[in-house]
Amino acid sequence: MKHEPIISTVEQVPFADLYVSPLNPRTVFSPEGIEALAENIRQLGLIQNLGGLRDADGRTGIVFGGRRLRALALLQDDPRFATVPVRIAPDQDTAETWAASENHQREQPNAADEIREYGKMAARGVAVPSIAVAFGVTEAHVYRRLKLASLPAPVLDALKSGQITLSNAAAFTISEDEAHSLEVLDRIKGEGYSDHSIRQMLKPDAVRHTDRRAVFVGLDAYKVAGGRITADLFADQSFVEDVALLDDLFAAKLAEAVEGFTAEGWKWAETIPGSYIGYHEIEDRKLDRIYPQEGALSEEQAARYDELAELSEAGALDDAGEAELAALQSVLDGGFSEDQKALAGIIVYVDSRGDLKTADGLVTREDRAAAIEAGFLRASAHLADAAEAPKSPISAALKDDLGRVATGARQHAILRDPDLLLDLLAYQLSHGLQWRKPFGLGVEDVPNWPTTEAEGYDLDARLVGSRPRDMMGKDLAKSFRAFRQKGQDHGRGELIRCLAALFRGGDEHLAALIDKETQPSIREVWTPTASNFFGRVGGAYLNDLWRDLLDLSEEHPTATSFAKLKKGEKAAKLDALFSDADLRSALGVTETQAARIDAWLPEGMK
Structure with a gap:
């Protein structure tokens, strides 16, 4: 069957007479892409005409070239674009055919080819802004692609053939060892490995910048000491390459902290390599613990403390009030006296977030008698020298089993008191109890606050309160009694508040069910x-x-x-x-x- 050629004309049409036709198939655009295209047209001119259909009012609806039309709208301060060359369709059927064909024939460039082309232009000395203009993309897009242009050719070949994804290829940018990169590439091609797994294969010994050692030492200090850092442009993270140097700096900074504590009067200070102190750490070393001497508030201060605490619980306390409450709490918490420090020590460690932490008021076996005589410890049969006690006939394994039985008995008994269980859960969730928590439950933060200015965000005050205060060294029994004395309404309120702050939804089906029940509105x-x-x-x-x-x-x-x-x-x-x-x-x-x-x-x- 012979097709007649479509007869159309190209006319210069005033921009004001143009609009995007409903026939135009593209409806979603990137604002940044339109701005980049506008700059491309400003510098290079309109390389490809638009296509349109003239309506009954004499205006022209654009059926292909909608992005170009939107870009031209940004260029109306330039008289060159006051009129636009448009290929005019002779009839509605032709316009519909053009619109469908333009959309169907549009083919996005393969990412690997685009990367190579950008790389060639950069190698010829073409500046990034000029590359962005030539391709009608943003400069940020060009920079990301140029980072990939330095990848070994086999990686880009694998990307073009679909054996790895673009994000997989981006993971290879952290490697400076081409031979190792190609070994990893052979292992992961076509296997669907995650970007995270690829990075681990490429840098098995490197440490991320979020590692507690790196946070504690500080990346600036590490670099000043000659340490090397590899940045991952695509994952917003860096890798510390000289792990041995990092460990040396970490140990040196910890040692400096120890010197500071002994200068404050503690009899001794030691460090541990771990990120937390388990109960066994103190028990195995047969250390006793003394506690800071509680402070006393005047009658006027006590009344003010209760007033501020009530406002804080309600989320109605300003920064000045919080500072005043913290000062009164500091007085109430008291502190270690010089005499206590002279008989006790401190264990120093760095937690998983890179913060310096301490377990203080620790008394060694050698200082027990003096601590008892000073009234800091109570005498106990347990204080007898372990060396003088006969060896227990109960093995460690049997002791562990007996401990499990005792735990079962406690669980059996507390099951009869649901209110106590709920109070304990509310108390644990709202206080930072660390390893001394009564339930074997772990929680993690569920972010609910923007990283930048939160103006216009009016979240329930119960969800934006401060993190649970550190309970290190506090008497938990005394604290829990005070917590329960505030009544069941307070305990249930804390439980509800903490559970809401931990809510993250679950899978899509569960989240949809919860949303149907609660009807959230952003x-x-x-x-x-x-x-x-x-x-x-x-x-x-x-x-x-x-x-x-x-x-x-x-x-x-x-x-x-x-x-x-x-x-x-x-x-x-x-x-x-x-x-x-x-x-x-x-x-x-x-x-x-x-x-x-x-x-x-x-x-x-x-």
Whole structure:
């Protein structure tokens, strides 16, 4: 069957007469990509014409070239783009065919080919901004691709053939050993390994920058000492290469800390290599523990403490009040006297987060008698020298079994008191008990607070309270009694608060069920503002959002005046649209538009 050629003409059409046709298949755009394309057109001109269909009003709807049209909208300060070359379709059927064909024939460049092309241009001395303009992409995109351009050729070949993913290839950028990289590549091609696993294969001996030793020493100090760091551009992490040097610096800084504690009057100070002190650490070394001498508050201070504590529990205490409460708590907690320090020591360690921690008030066997005489310890049959006691006929394994039986008996008994169990759970979740926690439960933080400015975020105060205070060295029995004396309502409130803060959803089916029951609403707690959202996206995005929310065409005066604003002014204007009733009234916002504004959420947040 012979097809007749399509007869069309290319005309110079005023930009103001152009709009995106409903036939145009592309509806989702990256604001940053549109801005990059606009700069490409500004510098290189419009290389490819747009295609459109003239409507009954004499305007032209663009059926292919929607991205170019949006980019041209950003260039209307340049008279070169006041008119645009458009291939005009002779009829509706042709326009529909063009739209479908343009979308179907569009082929994204293979990532490996794109990486190699960027690399060739950079090798010829072409600057990154020029590469970005030539390809109509952002400079950040070019920098990421150029990082990959230095990968061994077999890695890029594997990427092009689909044997590894782009993120897999990115993992190889941390390696400087090509031979080892190729060994790892042979192992993982086509096997679906995760990026994390590939990084571990490439750097089996390296330490991440989040390792407690690296955090404690500090990366700057490590680098000053001559340490090497490999950055992973794609995973926002770094690797410490000289582990032996890091260990030396870690040990030296710990030793310095020990010297500081002995200078404070402690009889001795030692370090342990681990990230926590288990109960066995003190028990195996047959150490006793003395506690700081409690302070006393005056009648006036005690009344003020109760007042501040009540406000703090309700989440209604400001920073000054929290500082005052902490000062009173410090007085109440007391401290070790010089006489106590002269008979006791301290164990120093670094926890999993890289923070320096201590277990203090520890008395050795040699100092027990003096500590008893001074009244810091009570005499006990257990204080007799172990060497004088006869060897126990009970083996360690039998002792362990008997301990398990005793634990079972305790569990059997406490099962009869559900209220006590719930109080204990509330107490553990709301206090930092470390290894002395009554339940064999572990918890982890579930982030619920933005990393930047939290303006416009009105979360329930019970979810944004301070972390449980450190209970190291505190009398837990005394503390728990005080906790229970506040009543069941307080205990249940703490339990509910902590459980809510730990909630993360579960799998998609369970999360959907919980959402159906609780009906969460993001806009109930979050409102987009200039600082928390609008100022963090591109100007073209703001233009589109302004028009969409107010049902404006591109040529509407309210839309064109908004588009001429600086980005900061646009962000402030949208901020006001979401919060200022007077502005809505001035703009004539309808009830439907107001409902749309009040329910609006960014893509991916719904």
